[in-house]
Structures are given as structure tokens and as C-alpha cells.
Amino acid sequence: MRTIKPRALRKGDEIGIISPSEPVIYKKKFLRGVEILKKLGFRVVLGKNVFKKHGAYMAGTDKERAADLNAMFKNPQIKGIFCGTGGMPSNRLLELIDYYSIRKNPKVFMGLSDITVLINAINKVAGLVTFHGPNIESGFSRGFSGKNKYTLEYFSKAVMNSKPIGIVRKRHSLEILKKGRAQGALVGGNLEALTTLLGTKYEPDWKNKIFFWEEVEQTIEDIDFFLTHLRLCGVFNKISGIVIGKLVGCDTLGPTDDWKKEKSFTISKMILEICRDYKFPIIKGIPFGHSYPQITLPIGVKASIDTKKTNPFSIDESGVK
Structure with missing residues (x-):
């Protein structure tokens, strides 16, 4: 279409x-x-x-x-x-x-x-x-x-501007979880909400897309659950890269006191385990999601990742005319 x-x-x-x-x-x-x-x-x-x-x-x-x-x-x-x-x-x-x-x-x-x-x-x-x-x-x-x-x-x-957004200036240090370069149209949003579209006719076309996602008030276990489901559905076989936004209140493993005390297994470590078999780049910490300030992202336009650059994420096509 x-x-x-x-x-x-x-x-x-x-x-x-x-x-x-x-x-x-x-x-x-x-x-x-x-x-x-x-x-x-x-x-x-x-x-x-x-x-x-x-x-x-x-x-x-x-x-x-x-x-x-x-x-x-x-x-x-x-x-x-x-x-x-x-x-x-x-x-x-x-x-x-x-x-x-x-x-x-x-x-x-x-x-x-x-x-x-x-x-x-x-x-x-x-x-x-x-x-x-x-x-x-x-x-x-x-x-x-x-x-x-x-x-x-x-x-x-x-x-409000028909020119591409261009380079997204980082506000804080970013995590480069996986190095590399990628190009593709943007799809994404809240991780849990996206999983509800899987298997429906409303599910995004993931092929060669840059997948951006964020979460709020979820445990590491919860996010593991969502990402594993995406992997099992074949999403990670299709996308070209991942851009992770702000993960607000998502730094504990689970609800029990023992889990809350565990600090060695971080959310970044979990993401790398889930994505260990894939070569696409992953960057974490772009300001979007349930945190402020934040950027506005157009869904369906071309973007790129280049982890060698100081600002590795760029939106290369305008979302409006």
C-alpha cells in the first residue's frame, strides 16, 4: 500500500x-x-x-x-x-x-x-x-x-515542518548494546501494547523496519516475557535494528524482595540474551516514551542507525507534506 x-x-x-x-x-x-x-x-x-x-x-x-x-x-x-x-x-x-x-x-x-x-x-x-x-x-x-x-x-x-527531522540529539549518554548500521521505516511504541497486535491483521509489517519501543512500570521479567514473545513470532528475523526509549520504573527483576535485591542481571543484559542470535544494531536511551522531555516519532518513514556516530539515530524522511 x-x-x-x-x-x-x-x-x-x-x-x-x-x-x-x-x-x-x-x-x-x-x-x-x-x-x-x-x-x-x-x-x-x-x-x-x-x-x-x-x-x-x-x-x-x-x-x-x-x-x-x-x-x-x-x-x-x-x-x-x-x-x-x-x-x-x-x-x-x-x-x-x-x-x-x-x-x-x-x-x-x-x-x-x-x-x-x-x-x-x-x-x-x-x-x-x-x-x-x-x-x-x-x-x-x-x-x-x-x-x-x-x-x-x-x-x-x-x-509542523515538511523537512526530515534529521539527527536526534541525545540529551544523556546512550547505551550501544549492539554495534552496527541499519536503515528502515519506523514502527513501534509501547512494547506491551504492540504485543497485542501480533497475529492480527493490524500487526505491523516488520520487514526491514527499525523497531522502536519503550516501557513504564514493568519488571525486567515482564519485558523479557514481551521480547521473547516477539522473538518467537519471528519479528527479530525481519527487522533491521532496534531503538529503545526511556524505560521508566523498569529496573527491578520482579515483585519478590530477593529479586528486588538482585542487581547483577540488568535489563540491558536481558535484552542482549534475547537478541543474541541477531546481528542488527541496538541503541538504548533515546528520549521517547513515558518520560519528559521526549521526541515525536513518525511511524512509516525512513530512519537510520549508525553506532559510530556521536548521535547514532536519525529520522531521514519527513512525516508530513
Whole structure:
């Protein structure tokens, strides 16, 4: 399928905000994020069901959440769609999304965490370049002063500029787990969320892709479980490289006290064991995921890894036109 790029966002554009996963939990933070989006020069339209709750952990029924997403894509006044927060139930929407309308009405669609499911499924089925970037409640609400100027810089490069993002400047030292060079289009997001797509028609096409992933509040054992499942599904036989983001609260082996005291078996050591039979490069510590500041990554565009370089990760194709 031919890849479609949305138009770059401009000041004055209308941005639709939806809650396709969990309900808004911290309304003050959410509204602060909305105000900051307005200060960037955008107009904001809230989805009809953005504050709904259903079964405690869903922002409305499946039909309500999907209706907001589909309506935003069909509305010609809306130029971008951002998500309120993450959660877990996004995959319940996959069969209700109007992928044909998305392909006919391409626009910037962005989120992270559980929204990983949606940005990858839409890219796979509709061919639209989507974006792994800040949610409203946990991301935009932080503002863009101080160290978060970095977040604004890469958000702007990703969705407001038709030039490639280019070299991703590291903010802290990176770990080069495996040396080498790689090229390929980007796929990825939250690791646990991605595993829910395996074996479905919404699973990414992994061939020759650079796989980026991040996690939050998982044990080393949990991440081992997810990565081993990907390996058994043949994903690592297809990809060209791995870029790991920030692993927030993921430094313990497991729940027991004895495991928590164990320090010699690190998450990096575990990753190398899982990937021991593969030659692709692996870098760890690129600023994206459940940490701030963070970069925005376009899914479906060309990127490269070169571990000999000071800044080894580069996004070489624009995500917008």
C-alpha cells in the first residue's frame, strides 16, 4: 500500500482531542494541556465523548470512542487529532475504525502508551503516517519551558515542518548494546501494547523496519516475557535494528524482595540474551516514551542507525507534506 502523509500543521489549525482509551483522570492537567496547545497557536475542538466513562477504565463505550475518532477524521475543519491519555482498551476499537475515510482524509494523528495500538493499526491498514508523541494529559500539560523546549522542538520538527527531522540529539549518554548500521521505516511504541497486535491483521509489517519501543512500570521479567514473545513470532528475523526509549520504573527483576535485591542481571543484559542470535544494531536511551522531555516519532518513514556516530539515530524522511 502506498504511504500517505498528512499536511503539516500550521498555527491557526483546528486540533481535535479525543479519548480513545482510558477516561481523563486528571481533568485539571488535561485542561492545562488544552490551554498550552492553544498558546502554541492552535484552535481546539473536544470530541463529543472526551469526558465519558464506561466500566471505570474506558472513556465511553467502544462505539462512542470510535465515533469520536471517525468523526474527527471526517471533519474537514480538523487538521490534527491528539489523544487525551493512554490506558489499555484501545484495541477494542480496531474493528470499528473507518480506515477508508482515514485514507481519504489524511491528517496528523498522535499519541503514545496504549495509543500505540491505534497509530500502528492505522499506519498498517490505511497507510497513513502517524505519530508517537505527547498525549494531552501527561505531555502537553507539562508545558514547553526549560528542559521541555526539547519536546517542543521535536514536536514542531515532526508535525509542523515538511523537512526530515534529521539527527536526534541525545540529551544523556546512550547505551550501544549492539554495534552496527541499519536503515528502515519506523514502527513501534509501547512494547506491551504492540504485543497485542501480533497475529492480527493490524500487526505491523516488520520487514526491514527499525523497531522502536519503550516501557513504564514493568519488571525486567515482564519485558523479557514481551521480547521473547516477539522473538518467537519471528519479528527479530525481519527487522533491521532496534531503538529503545526511556524505560521508566523498569529496573527491578520482579515483585519478590530477593529479586528486588538482585542487581547483577540488568535489563540491558536481558535484552542482549534475547537478541543474541541477531546481528542488527541496538541503541538504548533515546528520549521517547513515558518520560519528559521526549521526541515525536513518525511511524512509516525512513530512519537510520549508525553506532559510530556521536548521535547514532536519525529520522531521514519527513512525516508530513
